[in-house]
Amino acid sequence: MSWGRSIAEYELARSLPRRWVHSEGVAARAETLAEIVGERAALIRSAAILHDVGYAPRLAVTGFHPLDGARFLRDEHRVDERVTRLVANHSFALLEAEERGLREVLEAEFPLLEDQLLVDALVYCDMTTTPDGEPTSARERVAEIVGRYGAESIVGRFIRRAEPEIHAAVTRVEAAMRNAQPR
Incomplete structure (x- = not known):
């Protein structure tokens, strides 16, 4: 994940420090999910640290950060397609894309990943982390x-x-985490 952290830090730390702190918190949450995602842990860690990279001012082409970030990762860094699709669709971005008139574009370029556990894992990490990188509900x-x-x-x-x-x-x-714990 060091490459993903380097990219996210370069794009966010100076221009959007609070967004960077949030991304670090989301990545920390991803670390706690290794047991339930298994060999896909590196994918979720990468998607977690990179999920908001599209907010970087120089990358904000459409103003829709999931799409802008995924395009940047695909076009400039040739990031694994699964990671770009997770970034593009994180936290139910298709619904926001619909609000912005970009749903068809998002679906065509970055179809929703079929791995429900990875999709859910990124939602969990993002939606249980405050803007200041702290855990929340x-x-x-x-x-x-x-x-x-x-x-x-x-x-x-x-x-x-x-x-x-x-x-x-x-x-x-949360259910998968409980089921993964030794009894």
Whole structure:
């Protein structure tokens, strides 16, 4: 993951330090999931540290960070397709893409990964980490996002639509973690 950390740090640390701290927190959460994702642990760690790279000012072409980040990772760094697809679709980005009129573009360029556990794992990591990189509950995280962007903003509308799916994904990951623990 050092290559992913280097990319994310270069793009975010100076220009968007809070976004960088959040990304570091999301990556720390990903470390806790190694047991349930097995040999795919490196994929989730890479996607976690890189998930918000599209916010970097120099990469913000469409203004939709999942798409901008995934395109950057694919085109400039030739990152593994599974990682770019996770970044492009993290935390139910298809719903936000729909709000922005970009759903067809996102689906065509970066189809949703069929590995539900990896998709859920990245949702869990992102939606249980505060903007300051600290652990939180998904419910508190959704409320924080709505509060920061406003309920009627594109992000506010999207996150409220995605909320049931976010909670379901987090619940599935938490169940997998409980089942993986020795009894």
